[in-house]
Amino acid sequence: MNHDRRDFLARSGKLLLLTGAAQVAFEAVLRGEPESAPNYRTTDHWWAMTIDVEKCIGCGNCVRACKEENDVPREPFFFRTWVERYHVPEGDIEHPEVDSPNGGYDGFPEKYRSGDGAKSFFVPKLCNQCAHSPCVQVCPVGATFESPDGVVLVDRTYCLGCRYCVQACPYGCRFIDPRTETVDKCSLCYHRITKGLTTACCETCPTEARVLGDLKNPKDPIHEFLRTHKVQVLKPQMATGSKTYYNGLDGSVR
Amino acid sequence: MESVLHAVEGYMYPNEMELQWSILIVLYPYITGLVAGAFILASLERVFRVESVKPTYRLALLTALAFLLVAPLPLQLHLGHPERSLEMYLTPHTSSAMAMFGFVYLWYLMVVLVLEIWLDYRPDIVRLARSSTGPLRHVYRLMTLGSYDLSEEALRVDDRLGYVITLVGIPSAFLLHGYVGFIFGSVKANPWWSTPLMPIVFLFSAVVSGIATVMLLYMVITRLRGREIDMRCVDTIARYLFYAFIIDFSLEMLDLVHRIYEADESFHTLDFMVKTRLYLPHIIVQIVLGTLVPLGLLALTQVVKLTEGARRGTYAVAGALTLVGIFAMRWNVVIGGQLFSKSFLGYTTYKMSFATREGLLPAILLMILPFVILWALVRLLPPWVDGKAEQAPAP
Numbered sequence: 001m002n003h004d005r006r007d008f009l010a011r012s013g014k015l016l017l018l019t020g021a022a023q024v025a026f027e028a029v030l031r032g033e034p035e036s037a038p039n040y041r042t043t044d045h046w047w048a049m050t051i052d053v054e055k056c057i058g059c060g061n062c063v064r065a066c067k068e069e070n071d072v073p074r075e076p077f078f079f080r081t082w083v084e085r086y087h088v089p090e091g092d093i094e095h096p097e098v099d100s101p102n103g104g105y106d107g108f109p110e111k112y113r114s115g116d117g118a119k120s121f122f123v124p125k126l127c128n129q130c131a132h133s134p135c136v137q138v139c140p141v142g143a144t145f146e147s148p149d150g151v152v153l154v155d156r157t158y159c160l161g162c163r164y165c166v167q168a169c170p171y172g173c174r175f176i177d178p179r180t181e182t183v184d185k186c187s188l189c190y191h192r193i194t195k196g197l198t199t200a201c202c203e204t205c206p207t208e209a210r211v212l213g214d215l216k217n218p219k220d221p222i223h224e225f226l227r228t229h230k231v232q233v234l235k236p237q238m239a240t241g242s243k244t245y246y247n248g249l250d251g252s253v254r
Numbered sequence: 255m256e257s258v259l260h261a262v263e264g265y266m267y268p269n270e271m272e273l274q275w276s277i278l279i280v281l282y283p284y285i286t287g288l289v290a291g292a293f294i295l296a297s298l299e300r301v302f303r304v305e306s307v308k309p310t311y312r313l314a315l316l317t318a319l320a321f322l323l324v325a326p327l328p329l330q331l332h333l334g335h336p337e338r339s340l341e342m343y344l345t346p347h348t349s350s351a352m353a354m355f356g357f358v359y360l361w362y363l364m365v366v367l368v369l370e371i372w373l374d375y376r377p378d379i380v381r382l383a384r385s386s387t388g389p390l391r392h393v394y395r396l397m398t399l400g401s402y403d404l405s406e407e408a409l410r411v412d413d414r415l416g417y418v419i420t421l422v423g424i425p426s427a428f429l430l431h432g433y434v435g436f437i438f439g440s441v442k443a444n445p446w447w448s449t450p451l452m453p454i455v456f457l458f459s460a461v462v463s464g465i466a467t468v469m470l471l472y473m474v475i476t477r478l479r480g481r482e483i484d485m486r487c488v489d490t491i492a493r494y495l496f497y498a499f500i501i502d503f504s505l506e507m508l509d510l511v512h513r514i515y516e517a518d519e520s521f522h523t524l525d526f527m528v529k530t531r532l533y534l535p536h537i538i539v540q541i542v543l544g545t546l547v548p549l550g551l552l553a554l555t556q557v558v559k560l561t562e563g564a565r566r567g568t569y570a571v572a573g574a575l576t577l578v579g580i581f582a583m584r585w586n587v588v589i590g591g592q593l594f595s596k597s598f599l600g601y602t603t604y605k606m607s608f609a610t611r612e613g614l615l616p617a618i619l620l621m622i623l624p625f626v627i628l629w630a631l632v633r634l635l636p637p638w639v640d641g642k643a644e645q646a647p648a649p
Contacts, residue, residue, distance in 0.1 A: 077271040084265075098265040098599055125267075134443060140353040141341045160341065161334015163274040164352050170443035172267030172596055176274070181334030238442060254597045 040194045045149040046215040047188055048243040049202070050225050051124055053250070055209035058083055058122035060104040062201035062210060067105070069189060069200035078175045079103040080186040081126035081201050085111075086252060089118045093252035123246075123253050124210060126201070127152060127173040127186035128234060131241030135165035135174060135185075144183065150215075150243060151190055156182040170238045188212070215243075264600025273592045273604050276612040277585075278328035281620055283434045283456065284584045285325045288624075290431035290457070291464010292318040293367065293423060298494065300420040306490040312637035313475070314468045315371050320628035322363055328620055329355075331611055351437045362430050366423040372397075373416040375635050377404055393634070431460040438587060445520035446591040451509050458502035463580040465495045466573040473570060475632075485562050489555075492569050496552040499576070503545055506583075523598040531593050531601060536586045544579015548572040 066072060066081045083104030087097040101108065104122075112120050133152050136144050143158035144165055159182035166174045166183060177184040189199035197203070198212045213222025225231075225247075232249040233242035246253075262271065296314035298304045330336045343360075346353040372379075380402050383394035432453040438444075439452025469491045476483045513521060528536050551572040555565055589604050607613040 077268050079268045082268050096599070098597070100265070100268055103268045134441075137349045138352065138441070139347050140350045140355075141338070141345055142347040158338070158341065159335065160338050162329075162332070162352065163334075164350070164437075166269075166274045167592075168441055168443055170596055172269045175269040175272070176334060254599070 040196075042148040044216060045193075046243075047129060047150045047193065048213050048215050048222060048245065049126070049129070049188075049199075050211050050213060050222060050229075050231070050245045050247065052209045052211075052229075053121055053123055053246055053248040055207040056083070056122040056124055057207055057209075058085060058104060058108045059206060060107045061204040061206060062124060063103050063105045065200040065204040066186075069192075070187070072184070073177060073179065076102050076105075078177070078184075080173075080184070081124060083108075084123045084125060084253075085120065086123060086250065087112050087118050087120045088250060088252045093250065096250075096252040119250075121248075121250065123249070124201075125171065125173070125234075126244065127188070128171060128240065128242035128244040129186075129188060131243060132239065134168040134170065134238070134240060138164045138168045140164065144185075147190075151188045151193075152185070153187055153190060154183055154185060156180055156184070159183050170235050170240065261603035261605065262600060263602075264595070265597060266595040266600040266602055267597055270595055271602065273589075273602070275588055275592060276332065276604075277589075277606055277614065277617045278332045278612050278620070280581075280584045280588045281328045281617055282325065283431075283588070284463070284581055285321050285328070285620075285624070286431055286434050287456065287460030287463050287580065287584070288467050289318045289322045289325060289362075289464070290427040290460040291462065291466075292321070292468050293427045293464070294461050295465050295468050295491070295494070297420045297424050297427075300417060301424065304490065306486045307494075309484050309487045309638075310468050310472045310491065312374065312635075313472055313632075314464075315367065315374070316631045316635065316637060317468055317471060317624075317628055318464075319367050319371060320624040320631055322359075322367060323627055324620060324624045326359065327623070328617075331616060331620075351433060351440055354433055355437075358426075358430055358433055362423075362426050366419060366426050370416055370419045370423060371635070372399075373412045373419070376401065376412055377409065378635065380404055428457060432457050438591070443596055444591050445518070446524055446594070447587065449509060451505060455502070455505045455509065458498060458505060459580050459583055461498045462495065462502050463577060465491060465498060466576040466580075469495065469569060470573040470577075471628075473566065483566065485565070488569060489565065492552060492555060492565075492572070495573070495576070496549070496556060499545070499549055499552065503549060506545075520598055523594050527590065527594050527601060531603065532586060532590050535582050536590065540579050540582035540586055544575055544582050548575040548579065551575075 060083060062081055063079065063083060066079075067074060070080055072078055072080050081103075082100055084098055084100045085104075085108050089095065089097075099108075099111070104124075108122070112118070129150060129152055131146070131150065133144075133146060136146055136152060139145075140162060141158060141160060143156075143160065144152065144154045146152050156177075161176060161181045161183070163176060163183070166176065169185075174183055174185045176182070189197070189201075192199060193212065199210075202208075202210045202212045211222065211225070213225070214220045215222065226245060229247040231245040231247050233245060234249075235254065236242075259271075292314045295307065296311050296318065299307050299311045330339060333339055342353055342356045346356070376398070379394055379397045383391065383398050383402075386394055435453030435456030438447040438456075439449055441447045469488060472491075473483055473488065513524070548571075551568050554560070555568050560568065592602075593604065594601050609615045
């Protein structure tokens, strides 16, 4: 009797906290198998992200939120996402001046003045969740892989720490976590998106410069965005099948 | 953090501040290169019947084995989780060039090298198993694998089989080192590495370094044993070293000229790197001291009639410089490929530590280890039984 009551309270508590569907999913997530959640089928999704360079104000919210949410080492030089500031002299797209102090974690101290004959803008960077990932290709044991829903993930219980994938990523998105000696990278907040939430970086972006999208969901606003904007991916010559689409990307960005 | 930032010039992606592959990864292609090169020298005698290099045949095989046994160690030391390295055999990822390593290595070690050495040494092993005393006797008995048949027919089969294995061994040696080049050459993200010439450049530099090593070892060991150096043998080896070096240098220059002429998006970055941070190891050590000088010295011995003593000295200097040059080449590929940002906007510096897992000290120890193993192997399996192997047969 007593046991039943406690059970009932725990269940209804969870039900109140989460909605019904999310609760079932949450149990699967807690087991470490988000893909087995009955309301999340990996084959039903194809994740992508849009980044509107025009909207990014370089506040660094995304960088801080990412480090917090994903337990990324706080010391500099380990980033799942970071923000770059570009300063491009007029017409000279081959020689931009770029900085990213502490990955943009603390925002950007004022450095340039308007009217200096150059343009400045911020470019958030993260794993491009490539559909033909060079990093996945080179992993000797398959510890990093592309999930059926289009996210490049790492099994850190399997990673040898050989660092070949770090070398293979053209975008500098991978690092070795000094605590585990295994590779780490943006997981597109897989633990969140499989529960119907958006990523930590998109959640905290004050200007909606970064938006997560599901290309397999016909109602997702990402379709509208891609239709109405002239988008580009980073280093298209690498032909990696990048799924991070930038609007307003300057030719100087690399 | 401050110290790292001081080493950085321009802009690097934040995750690029830390260099991923250290001096240990420089050693790895260097060591496998010596293996492949030494083996190819040995097969000159066996397959192509270059009788004059016979005195070095067995020494070359043992040298290859000694270095091959050490080859995986720098990789193991470098791995974040060496205890998981067996997964490369159990669950290899077939699209990974690196996953091939385990298989090519095992194939080469067990099927080619160990078998060829065993077949060649079998009569000696049987003789030693019968004549030696003490615990060594048991070692030799074990090494016979129960095969004591030394009849003419048995030896003929040994010889035939040995020949076939060498035939298989040559492409295997090419594969062993060619794929090491492919590991780097196939990384499209890195313009300093990404070239289809990489495997072939690695291969010929491997042949060059292996030949130089065996030549030097033969001269040093023969001296230490108080015997006469067979000049016909050393002259022939030096000639092959010269030829291989010309091919190697031509390929590297082809790569360089192609890069300069094509001048793609990465060119200015790499050009600046070679002229600044890589100037000493690349231009001075690799190209001038490690290639042009030994090539000049070797060319000299081909066109000018020198005394035996002068030739020996020239070969020794050329061989030593060659080994330095090839090491510099490995360094410039591995370390050089990580000194610039993939954004092409900045450069960093490699700061080598000393007594750490990936420092200079373990690197030095790893380079000494093959010679210790070789010493033990030479003790166990003397390459010159009764001075027989030292005498090249009359032409």
